[in-house]
Amino acid sequence: MLSVIDIARRIDQGALSPHDAIRRSFDAIASRDGDVNAFVHVDRGVAVRESGPLRGIAVGIKDIIDTADMPTEMGAAIYAGWRPKADASVVAMLRRAGATSVGKTATTSFAYLDPAATRNPHNLNHTPGGSSSGSAAAVAAGMVPLSVGTQTGGSVIRPASYCGVAAIKPSFRLIPTVGVKCFSWTLDTLGLFAASVSDVAFALAALTDRSDLRPGDDAGTVPRIGVVMQDFAGEPEPDSAAALETAVRAIEKAGASVRAARLPAILGEAFAAHATVQDYEAVRALSWEYDRHRDALPPLIARLLEAAQPLGAEAYDAARSTAHRARGALHEGFGDFDAYLTFSSPGAAPETLASTGDSRFNRLWTLMGVPCVNIPGFTNASGLPVGVQVVTRFGQDARALSVARFVEAALARAR
């Protein structure tokens, strides 16, 4: 994979020019994307920036994110050839930080469950996960060092786990969603994919101009970690159970304090409330599409929107109230723990291109709005990656990244 930090360092040292760095990504896309289908549009004429911390960094932009200079098709026939007026905030902010948006990455239709054409670079017969399918696969296949996705259920952390890349779903609205096609305004969260946790942290710090997110010197910092099984979400498959066990052994060996943590009972209720919040809002967010172009919607989202039309304000208000109380209980519940460690996905990427897998280990955290980081590092017997997930309190994105680096380093030493 291409490393953001490695490219930035070589550019700093004069060993690589921003233009050459971007050209390498175009070459990698040309040679690898025929199999993977991570990109739905590539803009070889894009202007390369010469300054900024992300100069020379080629970025893939999920195709539900508005771009003024490229089409934005939402993975949906309704939006074929659609060209928005303005760039989404995240696209303009990336450009300000020096990055170069080289293309649009494949998304499931409206970031729901109808699959994109993308394949998992580790095995082309397996799903890359969704809904940020192309963003995860583009980094995993070494085409770009950085990509942008969104998570409403598990659409950043799950494809990152399936594709073996690092990713963050930051605190809700740390990255503004202005110009991002809305599915659920309470849940939609922008996130980043990169080769390693440090690459993700470097990029997020540059994008948001928040220096505390930059990967620092964590030497000697030993986190207190609570291991969370998310019983309310069902049992993991053996691969994810093994990934978590491997990570726990590695961080214990590295000196971390590790204990089992129990989540307050209200978090199980909040897990169940996620669907109500999401579906009620999706009915309203996609009302024009449903009312005017219902026959052009792919089957899974058409079925969801039809089934959710009768959802009323009373159920929605109750679900929001549960979520509000659960956020408070989660914040308190962390107690002395710096972070929770849990599953990123039920298992490795399923052997199918007709499904994008299951978000059940991600949905609670999306509704809670808390930072989640996927750490790659475990590989199953078939050679497919499986990640583990670090979760912290709302607003503690720097801590989430720091703990995730600790886990990543421990896993690397244990191999």
Add this chain to the structure above:
Amino acid sequence: MLSVIDIARRIDQGALSPHDAIRRSFDAIASRDGDVNAFVHVDRGVAVRESGPLRGIAVGIKDIIDTADMPTEMGAAIYAGWRPKADASVVAMLRRAGATSVGKTATTSFAYLDPAATRNPHNLNHTPGGSSSGSAAAVAAGMVPLSVGTQTGGSVIRPASYCGVAAIKPSFRLIPTVGVKCFSWTLDTLGLFAASVSDVAFALAALTDRSDLRPGDDAGTVPRIGVVMQDFAGEPEPDSAAALETAVRAIEKAGASVRAARLPAILGEAFAAHATVQDYEAVRALSWEYDRHRDALPPLIARLLEAAQPLGAEAYDAARSTAHRARGALHEGFGDFDAYLTFSSPGAAPETLASTGDSRFNRLWTLMGVPCVNIPGFTNASGLPVGVQVVTRFGQDARALSVARFVEAALARAR
């Protein structure tokens, strides 16, 4: 003015057809808008709905709200002729409720302070207020019975006060902002304008499909009202002081319990934090416009965006933290009060078309996300209207409307 409830009742009784009701609005626009300039686009070919609680209700849509069938120009040269792909959620929801969007109403550029061409129907040399200038004026001039606006500082309640119409800025996100041009994602709130508080309530209940918002039988309900002076926002002008005094006398006479209320000190800090939250977010929300079309921005917004570029994450996070604590303190601070009564605007509409007036009595409540209702009913010596404002706890939109109806009825009896 045209009354939503009156039109709905006459249609129910068979005394008026939805088509005739809509045609009357087109006729009123044709005869009055030459002076007032409330509309920037009128769609005479729009399909009239025959069913739904808002059938026959012509609606003016603020021109920062996306419409698939009409241009959406943001009051800005950059967006001249721009036609979005989809309707904003509120536009689709209005159509579902039976309403007919007859045109786009004038907005200040990007809903900031650079004035639109709209004039106050009560005196054409005075501002109608902003940023929802056309929406307030279109109802005040009797062109449409209902219009939609947005408030980031005071852009619903202030123009309603200046134009002598009822309006609600509901709880944050009660009406989804999907498809509305973003200025500040923490603050932007959709609201409604209509002739009376009951008209506003009837329309909001239909739009949101929330029956508890429908104007009910409040007979015998006597609210406990706290009068709030908002000292942190400075002194009101004599007209607004007189409007509040008149309202207090009227509701006391009507049997309400009325006492002076003091706001917790943190609310003064939150009032000051509003600008930091707004400006930091505006820099990011409008980054494409600033980076690519700076010279085409009108002067006030260009100056704001330039001045706010250096605002950092630390100041923003501190302002958000202040707002978070203030929301809690406000919620507790209501105590036994059903609602607060306070100024809607510093005074009557200023005699100028170069300014849209001052939002200082509105900004705190926008940041708090709580329901605000403007009640018209006071007229100054020059014949210009001045409103008063009812504020309740977050989520208590039904109570805000009920108390506002009490105030409105008391003011009507006192005249």
